[in-house]
Amino acid sequence: MVELLNTLYATTPGTSLHLDGDALRLVHPERTGRHLVPLVRLDHIVAWNGVALSDDLLHRCAADGRSVTWVTRNGRFLGRVSGPQTGNPMLRLGQFRAYEDPGHRLMLGRCLVAGKLHNYRQLLLRAARDSSGARQTRLREIAARHAEALTELAAARSLTAVLGIEGQAARGYFRGLDVLSPGVGAGRTRRPTLDPVNCLLSFGYGMLRVAVHGALEQVGLDPYIGYLHGVRSGKPALALDLMEEFRPLLVDRLVLTLFNRGQVATRHTETLPGGAVQLTDEGRRMFLEQWSTARERKWHHAGLVSDLPAALLPLVQARLLARHLRGDSESYLPWTVT
Amino acid sequence: MDGDLMELLITYDVDTTDREGERRLRRVAKVCEGIGHRVQKSVFEIVCDPVQRVRLEAALSDVIDHQRDSVRVYRLNQGTFAEAHHLGAAIAPPHHGPLIV
Numbered sequence: 001m002v003e004l005l006n007t008l009y010a011t012t013p014g015t016s017l018h019l020d021g022d023a024l025r026l027v028h029p030e031r032t033g034r035h036l037v038p039l040v041r042l043d044h045i046v047a048w049n050g051v052a053l054s055d056d057l058l059h060r061c062a063a064d065g066r067s068v069t070w071v072t073r074n075g076r077f078l079g080r081v082s083g084p085q086t087g088n089p090m091l092r093l094g095q096f097r098a099y100e101d102p103g104h105r106l107m108l109g110r111c112l113v114a115g116k117l118h119n120y121r122q123l124l125l126r127a128a129r130d131s132s133g134a135r136q137t138r139l140r141e142i143a144a145r146h147a148e149a150l151t152e153l154a155a156a157r158s159l160t161a162v163l164g165i166e167g168q169a170a171r172g173y174f175r176g177l178d179v180l181s182p183g184v185g186a187g188r189t190r191r192p193t194l195d196p197v198n199c200l201l202s203f204g205y206g207m208l209r210v211a212v213h214g215a216l217e218q219v220g221l222d223p224y225i226g227y228l229h230g231v232r233s234g235k236p237a238l239a240l241d242l243m244e245e246f247r248p249l250l251v252d253r254l255v256l257t258l259f260n261r262g263q264v265a266t267r268h269t270e271t272l273p274g275g276a277v278q279l280t281d282e283g284r285r286m287f288l289e290q291w292s293t294a295r296e297r298k299w300h301h302a303g304l305v306s307d308l309p310a311a312l313l314p315l316v317q318a319r320l321l322a323r324h325l326r327g328d329s330e331s332y333l334p335w336t337v338t
Numbered sequence: 339m340d341g342d343l344m345e346l347l348i349t350y351d352v353d354t355t356d357r358e359g360e361r362r363l364r365r366v367a368k369v370c371e372g373i374g375h376r377v378q379k380s381v382f383e384i385v386c387d388p389v390q391r392v393r394l395e396a397a398l399s400d401v402i403d404h405q406r407d408s409v410r411v412y413r414l415n416q417g418t419f420a421e422a423h424h425l426g427a428a429i430a431p432p433h434h435g436p437l438i439v
Binding site for chain 2: 006007008009010011012015020021022023026028035036037038039040041042285288289292
């Protein structure tokens with residue numbers, strides 16, 4: 001089994017990262033002393049803009065196959081570098097052929113959406129179990145609609161229909177956000193996010209995207225050729241596809257728990273003139289700490305004997321997808337919990 | 339998950355009476371910094387797998403002067419680092435915790 005290596009999140013503006021022997025050296029004008037992190041214990045570096053990486057460090061990371069991602073202060077993806085391309089051409093050909101075949105594309109689209117709907121339904125049902133009265137009824141209603149959507153999905157004959165079912169279920173879910181966590185507003189807003197819960201959700205999806213994108217590259221799939229999300233230049237469609245099944249339990253659940261426990265304080269977010277809400281430095285740190293801890297939480301995986309830490313789920317699912325696209329398995333089975 | 343991992347404590351004495359000794363001291367530190375966290379001036383805490391341990395010991399052995407310097411490698415029970423108490427101006431190295439800077 002692979003060792004669960006650490007991800008370094010470099011968020012403080014003005015920090016620069018350098019190579020020092022076999023270690024990474026952190027330099028910030030306000031921090032005294034030498035700060036070293038051994039590189040062997042790192043598998044990924046996420047740098048917020050405002051953080052500089054030295055060329056030596058980048059070259060070393062590329063040589064070791066350690067990838068580096070840059071994100072904006074709000075966690076939106078900016079760019080990513082990794083070493084020489086991994087993976088084999090046969091797998092990529094399989095991936096392209098599946099894209100060209102409308103039937104295959106529809107089948108994969110259905111699998112991906114099914115995983116998402118199923119996991120959102122589980123999240124809703126779990127929340128319903130812990131609540132009572134009108135709240136419980138409403139949560140069960142939304143969950144029931146997800147169940148209906150799953151049945152409709154099986155009968156969907158086109159990708160547009162699949163997207164329609166997904167969109168409708170998602171709208172229903174986000175309208176119920178206020179029931180899932182009392183005190184937060186209903187509805188999804190993005191670019192810009194207009195309330196703290198949406199702000200944290202967007203940030204969390206950004207971190208998830210970093211993880212999924214990396215996992216796809218690691219198994220040698222092209223993150224830009226997706227099935228559910230249309231292919232458009234600069235859009236990592238397959239990463240967005242594979243993210244769907246993880247959103248509910250790895251991001252939404254974490255964010256809602258933080259709100260329910262009252263761990264999100266007013267000092268964690270700020271409202272800009274114009275209404276956009278974004279994380280403060282303290283809020284970003286708080287979320288990343290929670291995110292890092294949640295990465296280690298173990299989840300059941302139906303296809304494997306042992307439970308897996310959340311951090312490895314994207315990698316395992318990317319491998320299963322690759323296995324299917326190579327033709328070694330009949331269909332792709334999304335990660336679902338029961 | 340971490341079945342293969344072990345916790346090591348490395349302490350060293352390098353004879354620094356001459357320039358060559360100072361150089362060896364720096365090199366020993368460099369090798370250790372590449373894999374573990376410095377907890378005191380010549381004490382490192384290291385979490386590694388068996389292969390990394392062999393590499394580390396080989397690298398240290400290449401650097402030191404076998405007549406004058408000494409390096410001690412202690413293998414500890416898993417979880418010892420987490421339970422360590424410290425007094426005074428000690429540091430708590432982030433072996434498993436989140437790395438956010």
